[in-house]
Amino acid sequence: MSGNEYVKFMTEQFTAYIDTPAEEKKLRRTQNKTEPPVYSTKWLGVLPFAFKLLFKKT
Structure with missing residues (x-):
């Protein structure tokens, strides 16, 4: 993606x-708080760290 396209x-x-109304923003925020987190995105930060430790020990 070029710079102009990104901007x-x-x-x-x-x-x-x-442009979205305040009520819709508030509804979206409360809905995001009540939904459980997706485990693949939750653990994505931990897995590379675990692999790094595994390779470092060997």
């Missing part, structure tokens, strides 16, 4: 967020 994408995302 365009970020601008679109920012304006879409700003």
Whole structure:
């Protein structure tokens, strides 16, 4: 992605967020808090660290 495309994408995302009503933002936040986390994303940070320790010990 070139620099101009990235800036365009970020601008679109920012304006879409700003244009959403406050009630919808609040609903989204409460919904995200109540949903359980996905374990693949939760453990993604731990797995590379575990592999690093495993290879370091051997």
